[in-house]
Amino acid sequence: MIDDIIAINSLIHEYFKGLQGKFNECDMRAWHPQGRISYVRNGSLNVIPQIVWNELNAETLPFSGELSCELVSIDITGNVAMCKVVVLIRKEKFVERYTDYLTLVKIHNDWSFINKSFYAEVNRCAVN
Numbered sequence: 001m002i003d004d005i006i007a008i009n010s011l012i013h014e015y016f017k018g019l020q021g022k023f024n025e026c027d028m029r030a031w032h033p034q035g036r037i038s039y040v041r042n043g044s045l046n047v048i049p050q051i052v053w054n055e056l057n058a059e060t061l062p063f064s065g066e067l068s069c070e071l072v073s074i075d076i077t078g079n080v081a082m083c084k085v086v087v088l089i090r091k092e093k094f095v096e097r098y099t100d101y102l103t104l105v106k107i108h109n110d111w112s113f114i115n116k117s118f119y120a121e122v123n124r125c126a127v128n
Contacts, residue, residue, distance in 0.1 A: 004076055007111050008104060012083055015102070015113075016069040019087060032105065032112040039118055050116070065091040079106040095123045 011030045035050035048056075072084040081104040089096040103115040 001076065004081070004106070004111070005074060008074055008076070008081055008083065009071070011104070011111055011113070012071050012085065012102070015085070019069060020067060030113055032107075032114045035112070035114050035116075037116045037118075039120075050113070065089045065096075080104070081106075081111065097121050097123065 014030050031050045033051075036047055037050055037053040038045065038047045040046070066089070068088045068090075070086045072086055073082075075082045083102040083104065085100040085102060087098040087100065089098075098118050098120050100116055100118045102113055103117075104111045105114050
């Protein structure tokens with residue numbers, strides 16, 4: 001179990017690097033080829049392949065503003081894990097907060113992401 005926590009923690013930190021625009025080959029290998037991103041926008045569920053998501057967002061990374069990332073929890077049962085991650089992006093007049101739920105599976109002793117579901121919110125109050 002400790003080895004699994006260490007391996008998953010390592011993948012999460014690669015995920016954080018990717019959010020900072022520091023993509024590398026390891027980031028892509030961390031995702032299962034059938035991985036996907038799921039989110040709700042304007043009351044509709046959107047599900048797209050992770051590789052398409054990366055292509056769509058390649059020009060927007062790294063995020064502008066001060067970025068902080070926190071691994072909130074890891075829950076492992078057998079060969080499946082769920083991680084909760086909070087990403088804050090502090091900008092001049094507001095803060096964007098993303099809560100990501102990352103599902104991982106362990107196949108042939110290797111963990112990989114298979115799904116990311118997220119919720120985004122913007123706090124438009126003054127930032128100090």
